[in-house]
Amino acid sequence: MRGLYLVTDRGLCGEKAVETVILQAVKGGVSYVQLREKDVSTRFFIEEALNIRKILRPYHVPLIINDRVDVALAGGADGVHIGQEDMPYAMARRLLGPEAIIGLSVETWEDVEASQELDVNYIGVSPVFATPTKTDTKDAWGLEGLHRIKAFSRHPVVAIGGIHPANVKEVLDAGADCVAVVSAICASDDPEAAAKELNAIIRSGK
Amino acid sequence: MRGLYLVTDRGLCGEKAVETVILQAVKGGVSYVQLREKDVSTRFFIEEALNIRKILRPYHVPLIINDRVDVALAGGADGVHIGQEDMPYAMARRLLGPEAIIGLSVETWEDVEASQELDVNYIGVSPVFATPTKTDTKDAWGLEGLHRIKAFSRHPVVAIGGIHPANVKEVLDAGADCVAVVSAICASDDPEAAAKELNAIIRSGK
Numbered sequence: 001m002r003g004l005y006l007v008t009d010r011g012l013c014g015e016k017a018v019e020t021v022i023l024q025a026v027k028g029g030v031s032y033v034q035l036r037e038k039d040v041s042t043r044f045f046i047e048e049a050l051n052i053r054k055i056l057r058p059y060h061v062p063l064i065i066n067d068r069v070d071v072a073l074a075g076g077a078d079g080v081h082i083g084q085e086d087m088p089y090a091m092a093r094r095l096l097g098p099e100a101i102i103g104l105s106v107e108t109w110e111d112v113e114a115s116q117e118l119d120v121n122y123i124g125v126s127p128v129f130a131t132p133t134k135t136d137t138k139d140a141w142g143l144e145g146l147h148r149i150k151a152f153s154r155h156p157v158v159a160i161g162g163i164h165p166a167n168v169k170e171v172l173d174a175g176a177d178c179v180a181v182v183s184a185i186c187a188s189d190d191p192e193a194a195a196k197e198l199n200a201i202i203r204s205g206k
Numbered sequence: 207m208r209g210l211y212l213v214t215d216r217g218l219c220g221e222k223a224v225e226t227v228i229l230q231a232v233k234g235g236v237s238y239v240q241l242r243e244k245d246v247s248t249r250f251f252i253e254e255a256l257n258i259r260k261i262l263r264p265y266h267v268p269l270i271i272n273d274r275v276d277v278a279l280a281g282g283a284d285g286v287h288i289g290q291e292d293m294p295y296a297m298a299r300r301l302l303g304p305e306a307i308i309g310l311s312v313e314t315w316e317d318v319e320a321s322q323e324l325d326v327n328y329i330g331v332s333p334v335f336a337t338p339t340k341t342d343t344k345d346a347w348g349l350e351g352l353h354r355i356k357a358f359s360r361h362p363v364v365a366i367g368g369i370h371p372a373n374v375k376e377v378l379d380a381g382a383d384c385v386a387v388v389s390a391i392c393a394s395d396d397p398e399a400a401a402k403e404l405n406a407i408i409r410s411g412k
Contacts, residue, residue: 041291041292042273042274042291042292042293043290043291043292043293043294044291046293046294046297067248068248068276069276069279069280070274070275070276070277070279070293070301071276073275073276073297073301074275074293074294074297074298074301084249085247085248085249085250086247086248086249087248087249087252087276087280088249088252088280091252091279091280092280095276095279095280
């Protein structure tokens with residue numbers, strides 16, 4: 001896992017369609033897309049996933065579904081991102097198979113230690129910085145916490161939470177393999193330009 | 207499908223645990239249990255399903271999950287009940303396999319006609335009577351609508367919506383193979399007695 005990872009937020013997209021934000025973000029260089037929905041029907045979520053899969057295919061960008069293994073299976077997604085309140089990892093792996101991308105959020109040090117025993121594809125260090133996007137998370141890890149996790153973990157580390165162009169460099173310096181953003185792209189008036197700006201910083205640091 | 211079918215509602219259970227209501231209802235003669243949850247995490251829903259499966263096993267009562275195929279798969283349930291806003295039937299059947307019980311709500315005559323082409327295990331005629339439990343449904347079918355569906359459909363018919371001891375006889379007379387209730391059991395001070403009362407009427411009519 002390297003590069004820029006978009007996590008969608010319907011509310012932050014405002015009047016822009018989620019599909020439009022995704023397409024522009026991918027044109028701006030996003031390497032992974034996680035579709036996150038909380039207040040839509042299962043059928044809507046599946047149809048949206050199928051649509052977005054079509055949008056992403058020409059760019060070879062994987063589609064990852066937040067939480068919902070049923071939507072990932074029915075929507076032909078490449079994997080799921082699960083949190084500690086979602087399906088237990090072993091069940092998700094059994095249902096999705098060995099080829100699926102499965103990422104797991106770590107919110108406490110116990111989560112980090114437990115993830116060492118799992119063949120997850122990445123861990124999501126969440127949140128790195130405090131953020132208004134997610135209110136149900138634990139304390140922020142900070143750059144210090146991110147660094148400690150990177151030194152300990154055998155998994156690729158995706159950093160998420162409050163990351164924007166002004167702090168992405170220090171997130172990478174602290175050890176993030178991949179940088180995930182929500183509002184920095186979804187809430188931007190120009191998602192393609194926002195993705196390009198972030199991506200240029202990420203690429204220059206490698 | 208015959209007999210009495212309980213659909214759970216956490217809110218209507220009030221201070222009673224959902225598991226307690228289910229156990230009492232099964233002791234009172236319920237033949238099917240559908241676990242319906244809307245505002246709990248995926249992990250909670252799966253753990254609840256696993257617990258309830260254990261409760262039901264000695265009684266040989268199938269556990270059906272509302273909407274969530276992922277929870278049904280991970281929770282070892284016997285099937286799912288899907289509405290028109292949930293996963294399309296064909297996908298659910300593909301994911302759950304030929305042995306699963308899959309029920310489908312029909313809310314319009316078009317839904318009834320479309321269900322003839324599907325190998326669903328039953329159709330849920332929803333709602334038979336207007337009910338405060340579900341506010342997102344179409345107009346009530348009434349006994350007339352239920353009768354018309356039974357005459358037309360090749361599937362077992364489960365009637366749901368506003369059914370209680372005083373009207374269950376006419377629901378059966380109108381053609382219901384099976385009677386589903388929510389508040390008549392969940393909101394009762396004595397779910398076992400409530401189930402027994404309904405079940406006695408159902409059995410006497412056969």
